[in-house]
Amino acid sequence: MNKFRASLVAVALMSALASGAASADQDIVDRxxxxxxxxxxxxxxxxxxxxxxxxxxxxWASCNRATITLSNPGEAIDSRDWAIYMSNVHETLKVDSDQFRMVHIVGDLTRLEPTDKFQGIPAGGTIEIPIVNEYWQLFITDVMPRWYVTSGNATPKIIASTDTEDLTTFVEPFGNQWKRTADDQNVLMDAVSRFDKNSDVKTLDAQTLRGQIVPTPAKVDVFAEDADLSVGVKLELDSLSTAKARAIKQSFLQSGISLQKEGYRIVTRTDKKAQGKERAVPGAYTLTIGKDKAEIVGYDQGGVLYGLQSILSLLPADGSNKIATLKASDAPRFQYRGVFLDVARNFHSKEAIIRMLDRLAAWKINVFHFHLTDDEAWRIEIPGLPELTEVGGKRCHDLSEKHCLLPQLGSGPQTDNNGTGHFSRQDYIDIVKYADARNIQVIPEIDMPAHARAAVVSMEARYDRLMKAGKKSEAMAYRLVDPTDDSNTTSVQLYDRTSYLNPCLTSSLRFTDKIISEIQAMHREAGQPLKTWHFGGDEAKNIRLGEGYSDRATPKAGTGLLDMSKEDRPWAKSQVCQKMIADGKVADMEHLPSYFALKVSRQVNAHGIGRMQAWQDGLKDAKNARAFGTEKVAVNFWDTLYWGGFDTANDWANKGYEVIITNPDYVYMDFPYEVNPLERGYYWGTRFSDERKMFSFAPNNLPQNAETSVDRDGKHFSAKSDKAWPGAKGLSVQLWSETTRTDEQMEYMIFPRALAVAERAWHRADWEQDYQAGKEYIGGKTQYVDRATLLSDWTRFANLLGQREMAKLDKFGILYRLPVPGARKVGGKLEANVALPGLTIQYSTDDGQSWQRYGTAAETEVLGKTLIRSVSPDGKRFSRTEVLE
Known part of the structure; x- marks a missing residue:
């Protein structure tokens, strides 16, 4: 055989062997x-x-035990050449089996793989893998779906039993594993405890609710006669722009009110002088509804729109379209009334955002805070930087991360899921236009210098592409990392140094200037000039250097023990940053995030944008608001109240910052609605935040909340501040989307909770007290808050939700959360209630085969196991089912 033929045979043999190996790998993956x-x-x-x-x-020396059980329905698995990837939001610290190990990749992505001691899984056999994780696992959404398997060069596949949004199919019931600590004082919400919680809220009759507008006006007088809108309305909207007039007409039509030339007249005009001194603020209006005509006088176009929305608010759920005649004088409590949505962790569609904006406009929300980037994804097209969306807008199993980011948060190995997606330039313009027509300002957030991994990895892919093309200077133009920096640092969500763009590089500032320029151009094209730039700025730290850890050589009781000599601050080993510190341009590594914020603020100002906003911890090392380049600087204040936020908020206000109240323990919608493991959400700040808790929040007197709520462990706390409090500039409610993968889940988490915060942002209630320096509120002891007035106010509002607003959400196609009913049995009779009176309750005594409408306890006799659920007003959806034994 000659050498040429031998070479061909060898190549063919190697190809056959490779093909065989690949086939064997794929067989393992498939099985x-x-x-x-x-x-x-x-x-x-x-x-x-x-x-x-x-x-x-x-x-804090806190960990939990869990067990993974794998069941093999097919032939025996003897190979060790495979791995299962999963999202572990709490890092696995130990595997109590010598047959397996867990390898942390980045973020929450973790690999379970056999060791050399793996003994195989027999045909039809099972294997249990006990593990120890950091922290606790208290809600089912701590476990992410879409585990997937790899082997060699095979195509990864999702394990079918985990390919679901119904986590109960593979996560076992929690039983009594719902407490964070042994003395956890929270109350587990089951049928009976929920009944007790709801029992003080009575159902109000229609007459009591007549003439009620949501959010509540400052002053309203309701008259005896009704106005009949069933004949249609004639809208006289010369006071509105074409876009705003078109938007409000659409709202009337969607609400079931036709537009008729001879219909009920609604006349509008603007007049800044007509409001009187106290009401002369943007968004103020007066509304007079007579039997034959309504008149709205707005301070501005926003006020006119709000008056029109108040008319729509009065519409009853029964479709009669008769509303009370009345006279209202109204103005917003805060000029900043915001809703925040994170689309980076999981993508949410343009259509869902449009639906959300419609409802927010109805509730007089005027700010949409749009979180477009984070570690997990970059969601907005930027002309000239295609990698940001082509790489940073996708998640898939590419260990090189040259084509996509690695899977996170249960997104699976392919791009056909909510881990992948972005808004085109036109999409974003369309959203801004839609919001502007509804008097909603869009504030884009591009998070930096931490939470920036999507940008960092994308710009590295760009760098590699251009370097291969021999374009070095172009490649360096937007590079966000210093190649000398090999710092060992761990972000709050378990990312490595790639989570942080380098604030010491001129290319980083070139990048921010490019992003600001392009997004500003989109706003200009949409007709809504960009007035506020949100810098992000949060959590630029190494979590392992936090108080919950200490060095093994000098251990502190109750902390996790690490070798601190191996832990670095972000950018600690960057030679560029070291030189800046040596040259005296910045004090130390700790000051770098605020230094970068100051630099970016000057860019923002140079673009003619007068206001910069950030999460407050990103600005903590700046002297005060005057140090920044913009005329105004706002902070989203997110210190948890029971950890001292009732006091530290004052510091920011007294340094000249506009404080937007954003407290996690009250207005984060990514936290569960109730203490029940089947609810969705993270819970580091509180175990629950339902509509009632959010409604009862006092945003402009933070110490007061110690009397009306508890801390994360369900315990009372006390609060006071001796400092002056100039007052909040606004209130914002937030949905971070780590556990919220789908649009349906997004709407479940936002609605109807956002309406309770809209009420507090628009209207100051009688039970809210003025802030008083030195006044201490002690939970469970002091009684400064008028509880009877608070209960009466909540009862009114809860009935408006249950009897009116939920039906409107149905009409607009919003898949909101239906509250799970409470129930108990007394003398063989079923007693049931619901948090939002007016919603229908159903029960079943045959394990769900048939359902009956609950009426009253007197007429409802039940024996044995009983299921209960609430029903949407349109009868199409149901709450989670609760079992009453």
């Missing part, structure tokens, strides 16, 4: 993808039961 998976939390108090969480390096 494991059919495994059954079960995940069970076994001990959330592991430190109390013999696990040395401190030695494992757990934050």
């Amino acid at each position: 494991i993808s059919q495994f059954g998976v079960k995940y069970k939390v076994t001990d959330n108090l592991a430190a109390d039961h013999g696990v040395d969480c401190a030695a494992l390096g757990a934050d």
Whole structure:
């Protein structure tokens, strides 16, 4: 055989072997993808039961036990050449099995793989893998779906049993594993405890609710006669721009009110002088509804729109379209009334955002804070920087991350999921136009210098592409990392140094200037000039250097023990940053985030944008608001109240910042509605925030909230501040989307809670007290707050939600959360109630085969196991079912 033929044979043989190996790899992947998976939390108090969480390096020495069970329905698996990838939002610290190990990749992405001691999984067999994780697992959404398997060069596949949004199919019931600590004082919400909680809220009759506008006006007088809008309305909207007039006409039509030339007249005009001294603010209006005509006088176009929305608010759920005659004088409490939406962690569609904006406009929200970028994705097209969306807008299993970011948050190995997606330039312009027509200002947030991994990885892909093309200077233009920086740092959500763009590079400032320029151009084209730039700025730190950890050489009780000599601050080993500090341009590494914020503020000002906004911790090392380049600087204040936020808020206001109240423990909608493991959300700030809690929040007297709520562990706390409080500039409610993957889940988390915050942002209630320096509110002891007035106010509002607003959400196609009813049995009779009176309750005594409408306890006799649920006003949707034994 000659050398040429031998070479051909060798190539053919190698190709055949490779093909065979690839086929074997794919066979393993295909078979494991059919495994059954079960995940069970076994001990959330592991430190109390013999696990040395401190030695494992757990934050505050807190860890939990869980067990993964894999069931093999097919042939035996003997190969060790495979791995299962999953999203672990709490890092796995230990595997109590020598057959497996967990390897943390980046963020929450973790790989479970066999060790050399793996003994295989027999045909039809199962294997249990006990693990120890950091912190606790208290809600089912701590476990992410779409685990996937890889082997060699095979195409990854999702394990079918985890490919679901119904996590109960593979996550075992939590049972009694719902407490964070042994003395956790929270109340688990089941049928009986929920009944007790709801029992003080009575159902009000229609006459009591007649003439009620949401949000509540400053002053209203309701008259005896009704105005009949069923004949249609004639809208006289010369006071509005064409876009705003078109938008409000659409709202009337969608609400079931036709537009008729001879219909009920609604006359509008603007007059800044007509409001009187007290009401002369943007958004103020007077509304007079007579039997034959309504008149709205707005301070501005926003006031006219709000008056028109107040008319729509009065429409009853029964479709009669008869509303009370009345006279209202109204003005907003805060000029900043915001809703924040994160589309970076999981993408949410343009259509869902449009639906949301319609409802926010109806509730007089005037700011949409649009979180477009984070570690997990970049969601807006930027001309000239295609990698930002082509790489940073996608998630898939590409370990090189040259084509996409690695999967996070249960997104799976392919791009056909909510981990992937972005808004085109035109999409964004369309959203801004839509918002502007409804008097909503869009504030884009491009988060930096931390939470910037999507930008960092995308610009590295750009750098590599251009370097290969021999275009070095172009490649360097927007590079966001210093290649000398090999700092070992861990972000709050477990990312490495790629989570932080380097604030010391001129290319980083060139990048920010480019992004500001392009987004400003989009706003200009949309007809809404960009007035505020949101810098982000939060969490630029190494979490391992926090108070919950200490060095093994000098351990502190109750902390996780680490080798602190291996931990760095962000950018600590960047030679560029080291030189800046040596040259005296910045004090130290700690000051770099604020230094970068100051630099960006000057760029923002140079673009003619007069206001910069940030999460307050990103500006903490600046002297005060006057240090920045913009005329105004606002902060989203997100210190948790019971950890001192009732006091630190004053510091920011007294330094000249416009404080937007954004407290996690009251107005974060990514937290669960109630203390029940089946609810969705993170819970680091509180175990629950429902409509009632948000409604009862006092945003302009933060210490007051100590009397009306509890801390994360369900315990009372006390609050006071001796400092002056100039007052908040606004209130914002937030939805971070780590656990919110779909549009349906997004709407579940936002609605109807956002309406409770809209009420507090627009209207100051009688039970809210003025801030008084030195006044201490002690939960469970002091009684400064008028509880009877608060209960009466909430009862009114809860009835408006249950009897009117939920039906409107149905009409607009919003998939809001229906509250789970409370129930108990007394003397063989079923007693049931619901948090939002007016919603229908159903029960079943045959395990859900048939359902009956609940009326009153006197007529409802039940025996044995009973299921209960609430029903949407349109009868198409149901709450989660609760079991009453």
